[in-house]
Amino acid sequence: MALLEVRDLSVTYSPRDSAAVRAVDGVSFEVHDGEFVGLLGESGCGKSTLGNAVLRLLDKPAAITGGTITFDGRDITSTSEDDLRSMRWVDLSTVFQSSMNSLNPVITIRRQFADTFDAHGNGVDVDARAGELLEMVSLDRSVLGRFPHELSGGMKQRVALALALALEPRFVLLDEPTTGLDVVVQRDILDRLRVLQARLGFAVLFISHDLGTVMELADRVMVMYAGEIVEDQPAAEMVSRHLHPYSAGLLGSYADPRDEIVEVEFIPGRPPDLSQSHAGCLFQPRCPVAVDKCRTVHPDLLPAGRGQVRCILVEESSGGRAALDNLAALRDQVFAAGPSELADVEPVLVVDGVSKVYRTRRGLNTTVTTAVDDVSFGLRPGQVTALVGQSGSGKTTIARMLTGVERPSGGSIWFGDTPVDRLRRRALRKYRRHVQLVFQDPFSALNPTRTVAYALSRPLRNHLGLSGAEARVRAGELLETVGLSPAAQYLDKLPHQLSGGQRQRVVIARALAPEPEVVIADEPISMLDVSIRAEIIALLDQLVRDRGIAMLYITHDLLSARLLADEVMVLNEGVMVERGPTLQVIGEAKDPYTRKLLAAIPRPGASGTPVVARGDTEMRAESA
Amino acid sequence: MLYFLRRTGFFVATLWAAVTLNFLIPRLQPGDPAQALLSRLQGNTQAVNPVQLAAIRKMLGTQDGNLLSQYWDYLGAVVHGQFGVSYSYYPYSVTAMIATALPWTLILVGVTQIASFAIGTLLGAWAAYRRNSRVDSVITLGSTFVGTLPFFWIALVLIFVFAITLNWFPDGGGYGGGSSPSWTWLFFSDAFQHSVLPALALLITGPVGWIIGMRNNMVQTLGEDYARLARAKGLPRRRIALTYGARIAILPNVTGFAIALGGLLGGTVLVETIFNYPGLGRLLLEAVSNKDYPLMQALFLFTTIGVLIANFLADVTYGFLDPRVRRAEAP
Amino acid sequence: MTILWRNSKCRAGMIMLAAFILIAVFAPVIAPYGPRVSDFAASAGPSGAHWLGTTARGEDVFSQLVYGARTSLIVGLVAGVLSTLIAMAVGLTAGYLRGVVDEVLSFFINLGLVVPVLPLMVVLAGYAPVKGLGLIIVVITVTGWAYGARIKRAQIITLRTRDYITAAKFAGDSTARIIAFEIVPNMISLIVVGFMGAALGAIGAEAGLAFLGLGDPQTVSWGTMLNQASLGGALTTGQWAWLVAPGLVLALLITSFTLMNFGIDALSNPHLRED
Amino acid sequence: LTGCTGTEGQQKSSTDTGMIDFLNYGDFGGGTTPKANYNPYLDATKLSAADYIYESLMYVETYSCKAIPWLATSYQWSDPKTLVYTIRSGVKWNDGQPFTAKDVEFTFNMLKKFDVLDTQGVWTFLSSVKATGDDKVTFTFKQPGASAFTQVSGVKIVPEHVWSKVADPTTFVNATAPVGTGPMKLKSFNPRQLVVERNPDYWQADKIKVNELRFNKADAGGQVEQLKLSRGEYDTNAMFVQDIKKAYVDRDPKHHHYWYAPGGVISVYMNLTKAPFNDVAFRKALTTAFDDKQVIDKAQLGYVTQASQSGLVVPGQKDWLPQGLADDGRIGYDAAAADKALTDAGYTKDSKGRRLGKDGKPIAFSFKVPGSYVDWVAAADILIKNLEALGIDVRKDTPTPDANNQDRATGNYDMTFGVFGGGCNMYANFADPLNSARTAPIGKKAASNEIRWQDPKTDELLQTLQVSPDEKAQKEAVAGLVDIMMNQVPTIPIWYGAKWFQYDTTKAEGWPNADDPYADGGNGQVVLTHLVPAGS
Ligand SMILES: Nc1ncnc2c1ncn2[C@@H]1O[C@H](COP(=O)(O)OP(=O)(O)OP(=O)(O)O)[C@@H](O)[C@H]1O
Ligand SMILES: Nc1ncnc2c1ncn2[C@@H]1O[C@H](COP(=O)(O)OP(=O)(O)OP(=O)(O)O)[C@@H](O)[C@H]1O
Numbered sequence A: 001m002a003l004l005e006v007r008d009l010s011v012t013y014s015p016r017d018s019a020a021v022r023a024v025d026g027v028s029f030e031v032h033d034g035e036f037v038g039l040l041g042e043s044g045c046g047k048s049t050l051g052n053a054v055l056r057l058l059d060k061p062a063a064i065t066g067g068t069i070t071f072d073g074r075d076i077t078s079t080s081e082d083d084l085r086s087m088r089w090v091d092l093s094t095v096f097q098s099s100m101n102s103l104n105p106v107i108t109i110r111r112q113f114a115d116t117f118d119a120h121g122n123g124v125d126v127d128a129r130a131g132e133l134l135e136m137v138s139l140d141r142s143v144l145g146r147f148p149h150e151l152s153g154g155m156k157q158r159v160a161l162a163l164a165l166a167l168e169p170r171f172v173l174l175d176e177p178t179t180g181l182d183v184v185v186q187r188d189i190l191d192r193l194r195v196l197q198a199r200l201g202f203a204v205l206f207i208s209h210d211l212g213t214v215m216e217l218a219d220r221v222m223v224m225y226a227g228e229i230v231e232d233q234p235a236a237e238m239v240s241r242h243l244h245p246y247s248a249g250l251l252g253s254y255a256d257p258r259d260e261i262v263e264v265e266f267i268p269g270r271p272p273d274l275s276q277s278h279a280g281c282l283f284q285p286r287c288p289v290a291v292d293k294c295r296t297v298h299p300d301l302l303p304a305g306r307g308q309v310r311c312i313l314v315e316e317s318s319g320g321r322a323a324l325d326n327l328a329a330l331r332d333q334v335f336a337a338g339p340s341e342l343a344d345v346e347p348v349l350v351v352d353g354v355s356k357v358y359r360t361r362r363g364l365n366t367t368v369t370t371a372v373d374d375v376s377f378g379l380r381p382g383q384v385t386a387l388v389g390q391s392g393s394g395k396t397t398i399a400r401m402l403t404g405v406e407r408p409s410g411g412s413i414w415f416g417d418t419p420v421d422r423l424r425r426r427a428l429r430k431y432r433r434h435v436q437l438v439f440q441d442p443f444s445a446l447n448p449t450r451t452v453a454y455a456l457s458r459p460l461r462n463h464l465g466l467s468g469a470e471a472r473v474r475a476g477e478l479l480e481t482v483g484l485s486p487a488a489q490y491l492d493k494l495p496h497q498l499s500g501g502q503r504q505r506v507v508i509a510r511a512l513a514p515e516p517e518v519v520i521a522d523e524p525i526s527m528l529d530v531s532i533r534a535e536i537i538a539l540l541d542q543l544v545r546d547r548g549i550a551m552l553y554i555t556h557d558l559l560s561a562r563l564l565a566d567e568v569m570v571l572n573e574g575v576m577v578e579r580g581p582t583l584q585v586i587g588e589a590k591d592p593y594t595r596k597l598l599a600a601i602p603r604p605g606a607s608g609t610p611v612v613a614r615g616d617t618e619m620r621a622e623s624a
Numbered sequence B: 001m002l003y004f005l006r007r008t009g010f011f012v013a014t015l016w017a018a019v020t021l022n023f024l025i026p027r028l029q030p031g032d033p034a035q036a037l038l039s040r041l042q043g044n045t046q047a048v049n050p051v052q053l054a055a056i057r058k059m060l061g062t063q064d065g066n067l068l069s070q071y072w073d074y075l076g077a078v079v080h081g082q083f084g085v086s087y088s089y090y091p092y093s094v095t096a097m098i099a100t101a102l103p104w105t106l107i108l109v110g111v112t113q114i115a116s117f118a119i120g121t122l123l124g125a126w127a128a129y130r131r132n133s134r135v136d137s138v139i140t141l142g143s144t145f146v147g148t149l150p151f152f153w154i155a156l157v158l159i160f161v162f163a164i165t166l167n168w169f170p171d172g173g174g175y176g177g178g179s180s181p182s183w184t185w186l187f188f189s190d191a192f193q194h195s196v197l198p199a200l201a202l203l204i205t206g207p208v209g210w211i212i213g214m215r216n217n218m219v220q221t222l223g224e225d226y227a228r229l230a231r232a233k234g235l236p237r238r239r240i241a242l243t244y245g246a247r248i249a250i251l252p253n254v255t256g257f258a259i260a261l262g263g264l265l266g267g268t269v270l271v272e273t274i275f276n277y278p279g280l281g282r283l284l285l286e287a288v289s290n291k292d293y294p295l296m297q298a299l300f301l302f303t304t305i306g307v308l309i310a311n312f313l314a315d316v317t318y319g320f321l322d323p324r325v326r327r328a329e330a331p
Numbered sequence C: 001m002t003i004l005w006r007n008s009k010c011r012a013g014m015i016m017l018a019a020f021i022l023i024a025v026f027a028p029v030i031a032p033y034g035p036r037v038s039d040f041a042a043s044a045g046p047s048g049a050h051w052l053g054t055t056a057r058g059e060d061v062f063s064q065l066v067y068g069a070r071t072s073l074i075v076g077l078v079a080g081v082l083s084t085l086i087a088m089a090v091g092l093t094a095g096y097l098r099g100v101v102d103e104v105l106s107f108f109i110n111l112g113l114v115v116p117v118l119p120l121m122v123v124l125a126g127y128a129p130v131k132g133l134g135l136i137i138v139v140i141t142v143t144g145w146a147y148g149a150r151i152k153r154a155q156i157i158t159l160r161t162r163d164y165i166t167a168a169k170f171a172g173d174s175t176a177r178i179i180a181f182e183i184v185p186n187m188i189s190l191i192v193v194g195f196m197g198a199a200l201g202a203i204g205a206e207a208g209l210a211f212l213g214l215g216d217p218q219t220v221s222w223g224t225m226l227n228q229a230s231l232g233g234a235l236t237t238g239q240w241a242w243l244v245a246p247g248l249v250l251a252l253l254i255t256s257f258t259l260m261n262f263g264i265d266a267l268s269n270p271h272l273r274e275d
Numbered sequence D: 001l002t003g004c005t006g007t008e009g010q011q012k013s014s015t016d017t018g019m020i021d022f023l024n025y026g027d028f029g030g031g032t033t034p035k036a037n038y039n040p041y042l043d044a045t046k047l048s049a050a051d052y053i054y055e056s057l058m059y060v061e062t063y064s065c066k067a068i069p070w071l072a073t074s075y076q077w078s079d080p081k082t083l084v085y086t087i088r089s090g091v092k093w094n095d096g097q098p099f100t101a102k103d104v105e106f107t108f109n110m111l112k113k114f115d116v117l118d119t120q121g122v123w124t125f126l127s128s129v130k131a132t133g134d135d136k137v138t139f140t141f142k143q144p145g146a147s148a149f150t151q152v153s154g155v156k157i158v159p160e161h162v163w164s165k166v167a168d169p170t171t172f173v174n175a176t177a178p179v180g181t182g183p184m185k186l187k188s189f190n191p192r193q194l195v196v197e198r199n200p201d202y203w204q205a206d207k208i209k210v211n212e213l214r215f216n217k218a219d220a221g222g223q224v225e226q227l228k229l230s231r232g233e234y235d236t237n238a239m240f241v242q243d244i245k246k247a248y249v250d251r252d253p254k255h256h257h258y259w260y261a262p263g264g265v266i267s268v269y270m271n272l273t274k275a276p277f278n279d280v281a282f283r284k285a286l287t288t289a290f291d292d293k294q295v296i297d298k299a300q301l302g303y304v305t306q307a308s309q310s311g312l313v314v315p316g317q318k319d320w321l322p323q324g325l326a327d328d329g330r331i332g333y334d335a336a337a338a339d340k341a342l343t344d345a346g347y348t349k350d351s352k353g354r355r356l357g358k359d360g361k362p363i364a365f366s367f368k369v370p371g372s373y374v375d376w377v378a379a380a381d382i383l384i385k386n387l388e389a390l391g392i393d394v395r396k397d398t399p400t401p402d403a404n405n406q407d408r409a410t411g412n413y414d415m416t417f418g419v420f421g422g423g424c425n426m427y428a429n430f431a432d433p434l435n436s437a438r439t440a441p442i443g444k445k446a447a448s449n450e451i452r453w454q455d456p457k458t459d460e461l462l463q464t465l466q467v468s469p470d471e472k473a474q475k476e477a478v479a480g481l482v483d484i485m486m487n488q489v490p491t492i493p494i495w496y497g498a499k500w501f502q503y504d505t506t507k508a509e510g511w512p513n514a515d516d517p518y519a520d521g522g523n524g525q526v527v528l529t530h531l532v533p534a535g536s
């Protein structure tokens, strides 16, 4: 018998102000003792809702509207809160999506452990047991006496993990436990988790949209789409022999940057609106291989391969993979990057020995942070230079200095013969005609109260002096350029009426509006779903090549750097530790820090069949 | 340390501004304390006797000299805590008048403020804990309605019903004509009788703000991840409500409460006027209507200092209660 | 707007406020007599001719009540608008410019917060050379803007670091334009809530001051009615309607604002949405 | 419940002893937070007990202005500059010490030394005060001192043996066992209640039938006070009550009474420096323009009486009126007459019915009235209506009382209300509003002549009134002044301010009233000597 058994579970949000949303729809799955199950899916597909339902933590307006949840043979679908209490944490524990907020800010870590023990009548010595747990996640015992705000994000995350394991639960739900953390830290925590899981033998349901990680860690992977599970396969199987077109799309957007040739593909379109009912397959509108029948018949989750799949094509083809073979014919939605040569062009923007020192005063103490330390480089037309580094390494600071938001403490920046570091007001405004910024977060980069046309017309009117009507026409053209067509359909929309990918396109269009020579893109895709990332990268690449723009591409994601950049610079604590042609840096990293970054890249199926990861063995040894 | 200096600087600057405001406002306006005193005496139905007026004016020693030197003298007097002689209570000093009135205000309003806060916080927490239940609606809607009734009107109605119609409680004053302030049981029970209605009026309208504030804060904290995690951990409901809801939700209210306590005098004007309660608020209103500049200035200054100190304490308390602030504000 | 309408509390508030506004606008039509016409038998109880009786001066209480709505609404709206404007000007400037300007303006904001409002109000109202609605409005505005300014300053500090503000700078927009077109629209709900709060405070303050006798007895307002009812011995002559009615309508008007506030609060704070 | 003395108050006191146990009086002064203060010279802040503890040489009651012999049995003008009082013998201070002429000398010389205590300004007239014998005190004046008689007579006498030890009588609150000669002694005080008890050694103790007076703190004069009054919780009070008949008298018509004696003359002040008010004919025409009756009935709730144009308070001061003045100088409302008089004086109406000034422009001016004096505003409304009916355009201004006072003093007004007269000092009654020495140019504060009346004839008459000790000469001077009031119309009196006075005959009888106007209600000591237990 399975430890956790979910049958036909449905969860509906019925808010007062809007239509009901079926966030989880007829989901069934099992988790066995000691099993590590991954749950993948685009943002908003219902992963967290499903997790909360399993934990019976749904709050109004969400409610379980059908199905059963059985834990260790006991039906907990509608057990009362009071009866459930004894099971909580002893049987079912969890680490939430946002590690930052899941600890009570006003009591010490010790008390958060203590009340867990108290609640379950566990007469253990709190200090001893909690200390032990903290050590298990490589934290010092002294952390016990601290308050959450005195810990870094990674530390909080580890505390949350230790807390989740405090009562040696049989099942742990991890809901994107490492989002918002630095790649290296993230890696560290996940490695530790896997080790602990192997040692303590609890079962895990691991929710994430980070494909690589899930594939690498999990024994079995479930893929969710629009509230339904569309595929459920052992991890190794999923990597090499996934069956559902959506899984293929998801996996296609992932590749190993160390490969000679890196290809990513993307699924255009957005998930369906779950507040409406749809006939047929929910994925059909985005499915490249859909047939007529997909439009009318809703497929069931049926055994296929070594697991289950929800797809008519798979159902109908005997071997199961027939449908996917058709995909090969549709290669136009793929972005590929091979080895590239650095062309020798004069740089338009030259950074010469730039440093930035921040002084922060707290009370009488002054802390000096050297955010950027003697960095030099140049940006060349038609080329992308990637700036890679972990969080806090000074990437944004460099971007701010390049755009004149901040002045360097030392060194100089030249745009042609304009000294950027000395520009003020009017001159600065003029300079920004030539140097534009693409923002990281498309959700905050657009004013929620202003239309797309307004956002695009401002730079046109200010920098190019166009009239209102001209600007509107030009704005339309820009939208077409970034692939939003027909433009008329988007011009008068407000940001909240656009998807993330569409918003990011608007942001890019706005940066292009004044026809800049230099574009700085500060982590432009980190807030987007995996499936959209490739699409945006393709767009950026095309723009750079077509328009001869010099681009600084800031990221901590080596894969996108590999895809887009001609040249890569690695920044560590403000110092540039490595610089060179992309493939060279990634393939033959010399600096230990660069190697650490590379090691943090998950390698799905590393122990099994190397389907995606085909990096050199040396690297793999490093991470072990 | 620097933080402390900054606070002190702000404290002093605000005080100075208040003191100056205090000095200027009365002097910029027409009016004559002596005339005000005289008309308090005889109303507007008798002719003013110019000789008498001049004598009173002379007695009060209304200041002469240019504004600047007056200001300088005034600052000096304030620094030395000399507020002079009250005009309307000549020859009693301003300090004596404040000393007489202060205990009454402190006791009546202080106690009811604390009680309002306690009641409001408890009801608010209860409403949040039983969110969307009938208890919640009764508390929220009830307090909203009560909160909108004008305070002075409630007070009038209370007097009408309980003092005049039912004659259960005296209709005003701090104590009866038959007793006089002393440390006797009789006096205390008398004073208590007299404080019931004003206290009731304050208690009806007082908790409303705290109820709504507490409820909203707590609904929010109970929706936070840490509260959800507490539930997931299987903590008892009460414990979640207290440690994960109320404990955090109360923080903003505590600051508000300290500031409200500091603003105590302001809130007493109405209640003390209606109930003729011998406290600071009524003294202030009287000082204003009699143009008793010295008394008014002192009272105003007194309140400002009260509010400033309360603000200061609120900051400190907040730092003490909220560990997140504690570190940031440590020198 | 529709969200506001959908919220039942808010809807009730809007309907009530609309009713009050109609009454105020059409006061001359609704009120049977002028508010200061004193041609009737004094201190009469409610009757067919005088629904709520007459005052001790022989004025019709009901007519005063109807005209009083004008005063309350005017004070509420004008003082609300004025203090919101000041709060916005000060708060936005301080929050957006930072630096020395911020320090100076913040000092004034803090001063405004720290100086005890009611005593200051009493003092200002007591010493003003002229009385009347204008004065009350000024007094209430002078003492009431600081809180709104602080809130708005805090809000703009979080808004000014938003990416879209930086983006507007990159688009070459001027500071004034950024504040007016990028920031203010995003603060609308805050501004409206602030306005409602200020209006509400102003209505209550006007009534309170008038009740204390610091208003202008020539103005017909619910506060002066209460004041005159109290002085005029409404209870000794058994005219409960004269005393009760102004208090009740005042409560109703304030309730209407409070109810609307619920809806607007809920707009900006999803936690308060009824679910 | 200790707070409610109401039920006690209703009890009939025992008449067996021929004495009244106690009477409940109204407020005792001293503001909302009263502090003990029985210094009789601190007019503005002393508590009422002082009025029953200290006495003066003569008691000038304020209704008909008779000077009743009090601590002095008689007085004599030996010459216009010398006044000799004969002191009553056998009077004792309430601490047992005898009262002597020395005490009188001491008292006056103390006032000389501490001039802020001299609130009646007696030392502006006096040059010396001496005890000239055991029972004689001689007052010497700088000039003929007739006009200072009421002031000098009214000064409260204090015991030398107590006050000579007081270092600074200007800040002396006299809080413990104040020593005086009066009918009452201090019994107890707390901020809510002040009690004085009968002084058995009082020189006219046989006339005092009340054992105790209890003054009760009036609480802001609002609702609650009126209610207490109507319930009979006060035996006497002096407060304004809306609709006194319904609220008070009707509650117990047998025992509840009121008598509002006339006080100051409330009149229309015109700025005499401006046209058209500088024209006698215009002013005179206005005397019939105002509907006094309506003002009295509507604005003043019928509590007051119409004022005589003479400037005197009738009927109290009727004796001073010259013979043959119709209706004691009251000029009735006659709009037609006013209209005719105006037209005759050259103020014609234009085709639109607007009254034109001498300059040919429509007459327009403002009427200033303190906005917070509700009854005055109501009165002003009526007067304005009257003026408008005559085609004059009048705008109402309602500044604060302070601003109004200031504007009136500096002459910054067209028309406004002013109060004058009503006192017992005829000289002051007329000199305050009419003496050219007491005015000032526009823009400067006038001492008391705010209408800015400047007339040599008036000054001359005032001079006579001031110096002549002879009653006949005084009456002639007053007649001259009355004539000026009637014919030159410097101001237009409208009504007499009422002296509020309510009384309850349940326990005590003998209160003054219109039928027995031996004094107005404000003369506490005189009234006290008339009170007897009810039914006796
Ligand atoms: N309070 C709510 N009211 C209405 N709909 C909601 C609410 N919360 C979530 N939803 C809807 O439920 C669906 C599933 O949300 P859920 O949070 O489970 O997604 P997720 O897969 O965890 O996404 P993410 O990766 O972004 O965390 C979404 O489409 C969302 O719009
Ligand atoms: N205004 C500032 N004042 C003080 N220190 C600052 C400031 N801005 C940045 N820093 C510090 O400078 C260092 C570099 O910050 P920066 O934002 O450039 O890093 P980053 O590489 O962009 O990080 P991330 O990947 O998280 O965006 C950090 O240690 C940061 O704390």
Ligand SMILES: [Mg+2]
Pocket (backbone or CB within 6 Å): A047, A048, A049, A097, A175
């Ligand atoms: Mg989620």
Ligand SMILES: [Mg+2]
Pocket (backbone or CB within 6 Å): A395, A396, A397
């Ligand atoms: Mg950054």
